[in-house]
Amino acid sequence: MSDKYFQASSTPSTTLPLPTDGKQERRRKRGGLFSSLFNTLNPSRTQGKRNLMPTVLAVLLWAALAYGGYAFAMHTLDKQQQFVNQRITQVQEKNQEQMKAMGEQLTLVQDEMSEVASGLAHIQEELQMTGETIGGTDKTKQALQERIDQLNTQLVDLKASLKKLEDAARAW
Template identity: 35%
Template sequence: MESQHSMEQNLSTTELSRRKKSKKSRRTGKTIMVFFLSVLVWASLAYGGYRLGFSLINQSTAALQQSIDDVKESNALQLQRMTEQMKSLEFELQLIEESINQTDSQLSDSNTTREALINRITELDKQLEELKKSLQKLKENTRG
């Protein structure tokens, strides 16, 4: 009887040992699974963050390039307008100088007309210089 009892005890011990190992291996398997799932979640979040950042940078770059293009276009239009104004002023100056020359020969006695024309020429010269300075600044800004 004792041998039977000791055999039963050995079987129970072996069975208990097997059950403990089985539970331990299940716990280890669950721990490994949780670890890998955690790593997978973090890797997915990191990749998603990278893609989102990359997308935002591309959008910002495109918006910045569009702004630069708009400024260039605006500068080009202003440059063209100022160039046309300068040409118009130069033409007007030539007409006034011709008028002065004609008036000088015809109205040598009229100082009032001459002074008015000279004042007008002086004003137009100042405007022309200001336009030249503005044009030069625009050209420098367009190049820079």
């Protein structure tokens, strides 16, 4: 018999040893991905020439991922900036429309206030001129005084409205 083959033994072992003709000694141990990369980068642990392909591929992959992430981030930021600019423009247009409406209301209130003031001045002049003529009638004086009081309250209300409108216009 040859030395390559083993004799069968009567041991209860379920595994049989494989023949060895030197193949086992020539086979190198395989490691994982990280150990392969480490062996590639560390020349003291490798034998012979180093293969630069894994290192170059790893660097290229890293650079591609970094550039892709940067491009995606820039694209997202540009979209957000466009949205923010669009919203700012819309708000500015709405503010200008509201300012225009407030200005129109303010001019209307000022016109009404000037009309009331001129009416009040006219009534006071008439009262001074007719005060001596009316003289003894309390009923007429009381009616005129009530009208003056009404006009004074309207004037106070209009001044308060004008103040509110001016404050609102300043706030915008």
